[in-house]
Amino acid sequence: MLDCKPIDSPMDPNQKLMADQGELFTDPERYRRLVGKLIYLTITRPDLSFAVGIVSQFMQAPHIDHWNAVLRILRYIKKAPGQGLLYEDKGDSQISGYCDADWAGCPIDRRSTTGYCVFLGGNLISWKSKKQNVVARSSAEAEYRAMALITCELMCIKQLLQELKFCEGHPMKLYCDNQAALHIASNPVFHERTKHIEVDCHFVREKLLSKEIVTKFVTSNEQLADVMTKSLRGPRIQFLCSKLGAYNLYASA
Incomplete structure (x- = not known):
């Protein structure tokens, strides 16, 4: 996925993933390894929490559509690989x-x-x-x-x-x-x-x-x-990420 085309949302808002959906994925272990790494990534990427939570429900018997959904998450990460949480002193402890x-x-x-x-x-x-x-x-x-x-x-x-x-x-x-x-x-x-x-x-x-x-x-x-409860469009995700304190380390000033 190094040369993949970036995308502005981790999940398609119009797509609903089901348990028995289409053809079974031929390499379920690969699916589980990749989703496991994405779960680890949610420690610093709150915007991925919902999408990763959805794809992690199909670990036992993933289908092709589920694998494509995981690849879409990777395309979203490619858009801003340096994004993370910025902590700063704002003068209160509320x-x-x-x-x-x-x-x-x-x-x-x-x-x-x-x-x-x-x-x-x-x-x-x-x-x-x-x-x-x-x-x-x-x-x-x-x-x-x-x-x-x-x-x-x-x-x-x-x-x-x-x-x-x-x-x-x-x-x-x-x-x-x-x-x-x-x-x-x-x-x-x-x-x-x-x-x-x-x-x-x-x-x-x-x-x-x-x-x-x-x-x-x-x-x-x-x-x-x-952003934790549903699939959203790119501009909405970008707005909420800025409010959550998530910024791209490599973005131009």
């Missing part, structure tokens, strides 16, 4: 997080995909793109499960920073673009449609009442976790 969910986005089992990213002092320190364990019956439920997951991550990071004598006493900010999920978090009355996520509701609300976190609404255009 902990904040963005969470998002793509409701029923998986065409195989209709499970939703959770995506979140956590910032410390404006620098990205933690992120995840993960398919949820259960099928969400509404977009609000999918978003709320994402809120519960990032709340766990925020609490772990805060505890670590407290042990290092680094954390200040400010409440952590949690940004979400779903109004229904934010209303459930702040509403003390449980509705019938939220009974099946009651544990998550109690957990998030407990942290809200203790002032450990505060929830904020953010528009979909400013939702930084969007």
Whole structure:
């Protein structure tokens, strides 16, 4: 792939990969080795998390379409091989997080995909793109499960920073673009449609009442976790990467 033509997105937004799709790939071990290396690369490339998470679901029996999807990721990497995260002192130690969910986005089992990213002092320190364990019956439920997951991550990071004598006493900010999920978090009355996520509701609300976190609404255009939940176009990915602090080392000044 040294002479391949670069591309501006790691996945085709119009393509949905299925388990039994077309012809089987003749060398599954090669597929697994390459996807394993891409998983390692996501440590410094958050923009690859969603695409690599998708292709890693077909390790057992990859098909030709799955292999072509992996090659597309390599073409995307070729566009900016020196891209990585830049950490700089921005003058504060505020902990904040963005969470998002793509409701029923998986065409195989209709499970939703959770995506979140956590910032410390404006620098990205933690992120995840993960398919949820259960099928969400509404977009609000999918978003709320994402809120519960990032709340766990925020609490772990805060505890670590407290042990290092680094954390200040400010409440952590949690940004979400779903109004229904934010209303459930702040509403003390449980509705019938939220009974099946009651544990998550109690957990998030407990942290809200203790002032450990505060929830904020953010528009979909400013939702930084969007790149963790779905396939996006090139300009959108480039915009979100700049917001996440990912820059190309070899780009001209």
